Amino acid sequence: xxxxxxxxLALLLLTFTALPLMAQEKQDExxxxxxxxxxEFAGMKETIPAQLMAKAEGIVVVPGLIKAGFGVGGQRGRxxxxxxxxxxxxxxxxxxxxxxxxVGFQAGVQSIDLIMVFTKGSVLTSLAKGEFTLGxxxxxxxGPVGRSSSASTDTKFDAAVYSYSRSKGLFAGLTxxxxxxxxxxxxxxxxxxxxxxxxSIFSKDTNSDNAGVVALKNAVEDF
Numbered sequence: 001x002x003x004x005x006x007x008x009l010a011l012l013l014l015t016f017t018a019l020p021l022m023a024q025e026k027q028d029e030x031x032x033x034x035x036x037x038x039x040e041f042a043g044m045k046e047t048i049p050a051q052l053m054a055k056a057e058g059i060v061v062v063p064g065l066i067k068a069g070f071g072v073g074g075q076r077g078r079x080x081x082x083x084x085x086x087x088x089x090x091x092x093x094x095x096x097x098x099x100x101x102x103v104g105f106q107a108g109v110q111s112i113d114l115i116m117v118f119t120k121g122s123v124l125t126s127l128a129k130g131e132f133t134l135g136x137x138x139x140x141x142x143g144p145v146g147r148s149s150s151a152s153t154d155t156k157f158d159a160a161v162y163s164y165s166r167s168k169g170l171f172a173g174l175t176x177x178x179x180x181x182x183x184x185x186x187x188x189x190x191x192x193x194x195x196x197x198x199x200s201i202f203s204k205d206t207n208s209d210n211a212g213v214v215a216l217k218n219a220v221e222d223f
Contacts, residue, residue: 027191031212033063038219057121058083062114095187100179128199135177
């Protein structure tokens, strides 16, 4: 009986020890996938204009956003958000969730990679107050494509947020108006610590040596 108790206790301790490591690995994978999405977008012939990326003060990447539709469509995904610091560098990533729905006839399930470019960093930092609604609290425009701003009629890039979505290597139309963007508290706590908040993560650049964070920052800076 005592041996069985000790075995169960050891198994329980091992489980509690392994859980944080598993959570860490999950967030590491999300970082690597987000970096890969940025690299693949950058390599496309028609992509996010360099002028817009130069003006970007924030960015959200949601790899593998699931868009499902059976009469009433909906979408859900997890990704990362970063803001540009005063020195031109990028903050550590805040893990986020994107959820939303749209009414209309749709069919099938589709996985889409999504990038949102924010020309006003203050919009993203408002995540500290909770969630906000895209197309409601903040306006979103379909992003122009091209290697230069001449590819777009909106050469001033006045919108607060530009969205880009891709499916199977091609740009895909995706309505995100009405979707809610929120900080993923559990993911941030697992990757950083239980006291981590969007404000504390955005407000500093820790120059994390985590491979996923490094890869993500390099992908944004090299876009």
